[in-house]
Amino acid sequence: MKNALKTLSFFRNVVFLKWASQIVFLVGLLYIIWSYIQNAVVNLEQTNIAFSWGWLGETPGVSIAEGMYTLPNSGRQMIQVGMLNMLRVTVTGIFAATFLGTFLGIARLSKNYIVEKTSTGLLEVVRNVPLLVQIFFFQAFVLTFPRLEVFDVGTYNLHVSAKGIAFPWFNRQPTAYLFWVYLIAILILANKIYKWRVQILEREGRETRPFLWSFGIFFGLLVAGWYGGYRVMGVIGFLAGYISTGVDLLPAIFYQILFSSIAVFIGYRSTKKFIDSKKSEEAQGIYSDDDYFKIILNVIVVLLVVVLMFSSVGLGLSNFLVGDELVFKADWGVPQFFDGVNNKLYWNPEAKIVLDAQLDGMKRADIIDWIAVPGTEVTKGDVIARATAKDLKGDLNQEISIYAKYTGVIEEVFVSKGDTVKINEKTYDIRVTDSKPLELSRPRIEQIGTTKFKKYADGFGKSLSVGYFAIWLGVVLYTAIFISEVVRAGIMAVSKGQSEAGLSLGLGRGALLRLIVLPQAIRVMLPPMGNQYLNLAKNTSLGIAVAYPEIVAVGQTLYNQEGQTLPVFLIWMAFYSTVSLTISTIINYYNRKMKIVER
């Protein structure tokens, strides 16, 4: 009893010590951070480049080698191009790497000595050489091909030059994305129909031919879609257009308030839930020190978010959303596609119409007699203009493609693309045509203007710039190798008994892999696979080394212009965190789904 009655001095109190030490730690940390920020403020003042977001709205005055806009009109747009370029590599890369990696992983488990050794050899080479060296090598590989200028103008099947690699590809009509949406929609529909038929089968015990049904409907809709039906999806562009216009129109303060209130709401909700749970009969409203901390922390975080949203950081991030047109607007906000259902086209009276027909070997056909007046309504088959081609080489018997370009208030968009026709007369009509969403076309080399320089023509086949090729191949191969390890480990984690059970049921090796082993292996594979995707996304930043304008390269160009290194760094951080978070959310979603299936 000797100590029991004494009052406890606070420096021996565990709870006091616990919190006191943490608060000292926090205060120390904040002091250090604060002093560094103070340094930054002083230093920036001296160099006359105060932290600002103004450059987001200003014209940067530099061009970008490739991407959505090559001459961006604002810092914001430039960054958007960088983001899209990064996503282009990341998304296609993830699919390619997964495919290749799975293939290699299975090859490494092959009983065939040569196949196994070859894939292991590839693994050991790629894994043990720095990615940057590999990317440089791919770049050097392409760069040592002759310059594009030594080649003749014309159409090729596969073409490699120091400018990049070009190969035949499905040429995307402006409406192609609608077709993809349509395809996904009817795939989901077919899946639903399949399940519905199976349900009937199980309930009523009669043959309902679920596969035939779903496939028949899918095929029918596919054909209908191919011949124009897909344009019903235009409603998406219509909606997206309005949404993005709306997002633009609201002032920055709206977003600051919006995000702050969301934070307040979430904070309030979770705190209330927590307090309510403490009110239950059993818990009797007893709070430990950690519980109090939890509540205080909630309040602090909410306050911090609010303060941050109204500081210059929050203002900048809100500014990022408003004012200038958003990237997806050009692609999505195209009301005329909606009307395209009737093959009718309303020309915006304010629109500037530029018709541009191009001939090989000459700069452009001389245009043009207008048949239709801008602002009037045209239908399919109507002639809107008449062009006269002047052939510089005197040979008219060649391919010609004619574009009608439409420049609206929003952005430059194709209205329709004329057929590629053989002509032997000098004058031809430009009509509104109905084109397929995807068309296989071959790459083509053309002259840039009247200069001696050449380029791969836009809209013909696909040309990969050297940078894109190098970074894409680099990250895909590198990630695929690591994925192959994940796949191999995943497959080996499935116990031998499972394979033996499968084999004893008479399954073949392929069926065994597909039906028994892979579904179980995927469960083990998903988390490390997600890690590899995150690595891939981060590795795309090496594009800067081969002049591929992704977000880091673009950011660097921008701060070299404006001197605003800190805001650029914040944008990098926000962007990469968002991408990482998205990837891990998707992976987690599938992970959970897999686990539920297990039960």
Place this chain on the structure above:
Amino acid sequence: MVDLIKKNAKSLQESLFSSVGSAALTIATTYLVINFFRGMLGFALTSDKDWLAVLNNMQLYMVQAYPEEDFIRVWLSVGLTFVLAGLSIGIWRSDDRVKSSQVFNSFFKGGLGVLFFTIIAPTNSSFMGNDGSVITEEVFSMETRLGILIPVAIFCVIFFSIRFININFTVNSSDMVFFYLFIPVALLWFIKLPTIQLDQNNERIIPDPVMPIADTTKIPWTVIFVSFLASYFIGMYLKNIKSIKSIMSLSWFLLPLLIFSWIFKKPQIDMSVVLGSDLPIFGAFLLWGFLVITFVNNSIFKKYYSTYLGLTFLLTLVGVFSGLPMLAKTCLLLIALFSVVVPAVSTSSQGKRSLLIVWAVALVTLTFLLRGGASDTGIVVPGSSIFGGFSLTWLLAIFGTYVSFPLGVLLALGRNSKLPIIRIVCTGIIELTRSVPYITWLFFASVTLAVFLPAGVEFNLIVRVLMVTAFFSGAYFAENIRGGLQSIPKGQYEAADAIGMSPFQKISLIIMPQALRAVIPTLVSSAITAFKDSSLVTIIGLFDFLTIGKTVIGNQSIPVNFVGHDRENLIFVAIVYWIFTFTLSRRSMKVEKKLGLGER
């Protein structure tokens, strides 16, 4: 012999041609592989490649523009590393033995490999000229092919048939290291790699008699090899000294610091200062340490131990702010810390002895570092960076790991802590650091970091990069170590609590040793990643190994024009990186197996 071939043929047939599909796969893959190697060989041998671009720039590759008269420092560093390695191999010499048949078999296989490449090498190969035309030329004549084929075939036959004569002996696997290293060193004396020289018209000539590049390096390498071998024997001899292993570990730990100061600094040693101030200070503190070690567990002294400790710390505090020489200040700090550790270790006479050795080594190193390293005179290198090439790559990799590992341990502990504020802060640091690619952090180091430093404080870009790298790989290490921490059952914490350990003791004696052991494989692969990632500094303009190959030599036009030969150099760079990472990962796999990881 016939049986053997028959048996092999049978198993080959089973693995390659068990079914039609398998056979098709075998043929297709073989075709692909052979064509790939043919293509590579053809690529390497065409006359538009200039491999002398690689060979003639070895010095650039290794040390960039490090002054030639100071090369001895580099050689000494390399030599010291090898001596330590030799000692370690000797001390930790395993008893694994390799059978002679295994050795012969590996020779036989190596020979087969050479045969394979000689046979498939293309006679003619083509490359694309600048005008887009395809130029075909003979790259591998029949005479050359036969000239290689015949001797190698004989070599193969010898080592294949040797297994039928009963030669049976075994070799210690550690000894083999020396054999494999002996070959390249010996080759330096025989193989002549020509150096390009220019004549009056600036035309390239290869002088006659050939001036081998190896001439400048063969003597140092031979000396190093001999000392390596000698230290191996010394190591075996020292094996039985009790505390030798901890001394070796400590030396490995100190080596980078030593080399760092050695290579960066060019001390001007003033003998009068050394004799007048350094030596007395050194002696005094050695004595102090000796007294503490001897008497700390003496029952009388024990009573006053806390008073002694308090006085020492007070003295240190006063001393640090007084006008004492730097060496004395640092020694004071060191003895104060040392005094805290001593009572626990200095319990047996053997512990006392090893403590004394540790203390002496620490003092010697400290004196050396302060006198040699802290002097203002540094090595002067033309250009912005202090040095470059492979040395820089090595420096970044080793120091990156060196600094980031402890940081990773701390962050992992913080993230696993029961204290919520610390946990949140550490989680935040780890996640924020990891969310952004390394290259953005490098840009942060090269352009943004300076903004945050107080006015007047400036760090060399290399140092800034090291700071950022410490955080970046620290965050990755932290995640790995956290994995290990989570694999430790709760009972271990409770058992440590129940026997009354303090939190610090609990972590350092019970939890960390187990956690680290569980994650050695991931830690090694993280370290390998850090080594590979060091190549990224190329992008921010440091002259690392890759930059030399890609940019420096690729743009070199004087004295010899090597513009446009970056593919050869990139391949060389890739091969060097490959050798290091591959050996490292293989070694770690072996060590892992030896430690019997995974089994508790």
Place this chain on the structure above:
Amino acid sequence: MSIIQTKDVKKWFGDFQALKGISMDVAEGEVLVICGPSGSGKSTFIRCINRLEQHQEGQIIVDGIELTNDLKNIEAIRSEVGMVFQSFNLFPHLTVMQNITLAQIWVRKKNRAEAEEKAMELLERVGIPEQAQKFPGQLSGGQQQRVAIARALAMEPKIMLFDEPTSALDPEMIKEVLDVMKELAQSGMTMIVVTHEMGFAKEVADRVMLFDEGQLVEENTPEEFFNNPESDRTKLFLSQIL
């Protein structure tokens, strides 16, 4: 004079109340056996006694020291109370000898020679001196548990807590551990033992307690407890376990 005293001890895990007011006394040298169905709070209670868990209401006084948030008191009590776990919790990276000497050297600040001497003495007492240089992974369950007892004893505790020390063991190993515990009880050690070994309780215990749903249902001498229990809950429990 009671060495352990608890008054109305309550403990919650979040919403769930694991201890609903436990009051009891343990005299010096007494052997107390606690039994009760799984989940009834036995472990939670004895873990509160050396503060591996923290109680939220009530008082626990061990050897005159009240368990509060006082750092010094916690340290003092930890070194007076030894604990043996169901799952042994030996340190797998250390040898048996190191397991036993570790805390002596680092907590009790003994020198190594003394610590090793003490360790050997204890290993002999628990009957496995020949295993000193092995790692825990190389021992059988019964041997491991005996090492765990030796490890706890090395701290020279006044009180020993046992949380189901035999329930992870095979029948033939149970005996060897119980023998060690009996010997310990006879030497006059104060012990609280959570166990379902009723033979042990009958033979060694001075008192037996039954826990149910966080409450102390019955407290009795072994004879009374087994032959003539007061509460119906005890009868039910005994009928299930015997």
